[in-house]
Amino acid sequence: MILEMKVPSPGESITEVEIAEWLVEDGDYVEKDQAIAEVDSDKATLELPAEASGTITLKAEVGDAVEVGAVVCLIDTSAAKADDKGSKTEAPKEEVKEEKPAPKASPAAKESYATGSASPAAKKIMDEKGVDSKTVKGTGRDGRITKEDAVKAVPSMGSPVSGGNRGETRSKLSMLRRKVAERLVAAKNETAMLTTFNEVDMSPIFALRKEYKEAFKEKHGVGLGFMSFFTKAVVRALEMYPAVNSMIDGKEMLSYDFCDISIAVSGPKGLMVPVIRNAENLSFRGVESEVKRLAIRAREGEITVDEMTGGTFTITNGGVFGSMLSTPIINPPQSAILGMHNIVERPIAKDGLIAIAPIMYVALSYDHRIIDGKESVGFLVAVKEALENPEELLMDGNVKKALEM
Numbered sequence: 001m002i003l004e005m006k007v008p009s010p011g012e013s014i015t016e017v018e019i020a021e022w023l024v025e026d027g028d029y030v031e032k033d034q035a036i037a038e039v040d041s042d043k044a045t046l047e048l049p050a051e052a053s054g055t056i057t058l059k060a061e062v063g064d065a066v067e068v069g070a071v072v073c074l075i076d077t078s079a080a081k082a083d084d085k086g087s088k089t090e091a092p093k094e095e096v097k098e099e100k101p102a103p104k105a106s107p108a109a110k111e112s113y114a115t116g117s118a119s120p121a122a123k124k125i126m127d128e129k130g131v132d133s134k135t136v137k138g139t140g141r142d143g144r145i146t147k148e149d150a151v152k153a154v155p156s157m158g159s160p161v162s163g164g165n166r167g168e169t170r171s172k173l174s175m176l177r178r179k180v181a182e183r184l185v186a187a188k189n190e191t192a193m194l195t196t197f198n199e200v201d202m203s204p205i206f207a208l209r210k211e212y213k214e215a216f217k218e219k220h221g222v223g224l225g226f227m228s229f230f231t232k233a234v235v236r237a238l239e240m241y242p243a244v245n246s247m248i249d250g251k252e253m254l255s256y257d258f259c260d261i262s263i264a265v266s267g268p269k270g271l272m273v274p275v276i277r278n279a280e281n282l283s284f285r286g287v288e289s290e291v292k293r294l295a296i297r298a299r300e301g302e303i304t305v306d307e308m309t310g311g312t313f314t315i316t317n318g319g320v321f322g323s324m325l326s327t328p329i330i331n332p333p334q335s336a337i338l339g340m341h342n343i344v345e346r347p348i349a350k351d352g353l354i355a356i357a358p359i360m361y362v363a364l365s366y367d368h369r370i371i372d373g374k375e376s377v378g379f380l381v382a383v384k385e386a387l388e389n390p391e392e393l394l395m396d397g398n399v400k401k402a403l404e405m
Contacts, residue, residue: 001077001078002074002075002076002077003051003074003075003076003077005050005051005071005072005073005074005075006071007039007048007066007067007068007069007070007072008048009068010041010046010068010305014041014068014305015067015068016041016065016066016067017039017040017068018041018063018065018066018174018175019037019039019060019061019062019064019066019072020037020038020039020045020062021037021038021062022036022037022058023035023037023038024036024056025058026057026058027055027056027057028055029054029055029056029079029081030050030054031050031053032050032051032053033049034050035047035048035050036050036073037072037073038301040175040176041176041305045176045301046304047301050075052075052077053075053077054075054076054077054078054079055075055076055079056074056075056076057074057075058072058073059071059073059074060073063172065175117133117138117143117144117145118133118138118144119140119144119145119146121147121150122145122146122147122149122150123150125147125151126145126150126153129150129153131150133145135153136150136153137149183332184329186332187329187330187331187332188329190332191330191332191367191369192367192368192369193330193365193366193367193368194365194366194373194376195327195328195363195365195366196363196364196366196376196377196380197325197362197363197364197380198361198380198383198384199359199362200360200361200362200383200384200387200388201348201357201358201359201388202343202359202360202387204387204389204390204391205226205387205390206358208224208391208399212224212399212403212405215405216284216285216403216405219404219405220285220288220289222285222289222292223288224284224288224403225291226317227263227287227291228284228287228288229284229390230315230338230383230387231276231279231287231291231315232284232287232386232390232394233383233386233390233393233394234259234279234383235261235279236382236386236393236394237379237380237382237383237386238312238313238379239259240378240379240382241375241382242255243255243375244313244336244371244376245259245312245313246335246370247312247334247335247370248335248367248369248370253370256312258278258280259278259279259280259312259313260275260276260277260278260279260310260311260312260313261275261276262274262275262276262311262312262313262314262315263275263276263291263314263315264314264315264316264317264331265294265295265298265299267298267301267303272298272308273308273311273314273331274294274295274297274298274303274307275307275308276291276294283402283404284403285403285404294307311331311334312334313336313337314331314334314336314337314338315337315338315340316338316339316340317340318339318340318341319340319341319343319360323341323342324341324342324361325341325361325363326339326341326363327365329365330365330366330367335366335367335370335371336364336366336367336376338364338380338383339362339363339364339365340360341360341361341362341363342360343358343359343360344359344360345357345358345359362380362383362384364376364379364383
């Protein structure tokens with residue numbers, strides 16, 4: 001029996017996928033539920049499992065865009081394993097390459113000032129400037145290039161410097177990367193995006209982590225990172241400024257009484273934004289556990305469409321790559337995104353004195369159509385206040401209880 005394997009729907013609104021990689025070869029015997037291919041949708045990379053055991057015949061190639069419901073391969077369920085038939089696998093024959101004698105180089109004609117197109121001095125000047133003699137019109141006798149011609153010659157756009165490597169490669173963008181590109185361009189073109197900046201003294205968080213990090217990890221099995229502090233600070237600020245936790249839906253503003261925080265993660269297939277659901281109900285341990293779980297699933301290509309859909313606000317951390325300051329782009333249809341950056345010791349004023357402190361620059365990009373300047377600045381200041389006074393504003397004055405120690 002020949003079974004036609006069709007592309008299943010990875011999620012609502014997805015109409016086609018792209019074959020990212022075949023994990024088997026044409027003619028291989030596959031087991032039921034064995035992963036046979038990786039397919040890219042505009043939201044995630046998913047594995048395609050075999051629906052039955054048998055010999056597979058591929059009907060699509062890597063890079064092909066295939067509609068949902070289209071046949072991508074055939075499985076002959078009546079075929080048996082090679083071992084069951086007792087057949088022996090022949091050793092692959094070594095391919096013998098015939099060595100062809102290298103073609104003899106024809107002797108190059110000697111070029112001189114008398115027979116060539118440029119004087120030795122002119123040729124030296126053109127070589128130094130990276131000018132091709134064919135692009136220079138000589139004014140000397142019989143059209144020869146003089147020293148003066150070489151001095152006046154200007155390298156044309158793209159003229160290669162002698163000895164430089166000018167190779168190039170061309171590769172097709174994955175469907176996920178193309179979709180990310182479309183969304184980023186749409187965000188720039190369809191929103192009134194502005195960015196406000198501030199700085200955060202991370203000393204209080206450094207002190208808390210230094211004191212409780214080891215005990216926290218030993219008890220809960222996850223590290224006490226910066227993301228839990230930022231997520232808790234964002235949740236607090238969203239409750240204070242609900243317009244930042246809103247979206248434009250046609251002619252209406254849609255506001256949420258919950259905080260689904262999207263966390264931007266760099267995965268093997270590109271940028272992914274898994275969502276921490278109802279972050280307002282999570283403890284520090286809960287946030288850290290969820291961040292770790294989602295990050296691992298994203299980096300291993302196991303993240304699902306549902307896990308990346310429906311966030312109300314995004315946090316992105318360019319600091320892990322060394323970014324000092326950037327303007328993050330809104331993740332539509334959301335209305336705002338918070339950018340974290342690297343932490344660097346900088347001189348700041350404290351109680352009238354100059355002190356050295358670990359400082360992080362933070363940026364809030366927001367849609368000015370729905371969020372006013374007062375709200376955006378107030379939101380970022382609220383985040384700053386919570387991060388600089390976490391014990392009082394994020395832990396209700398009881399650090400051990402907040403960390404469940």
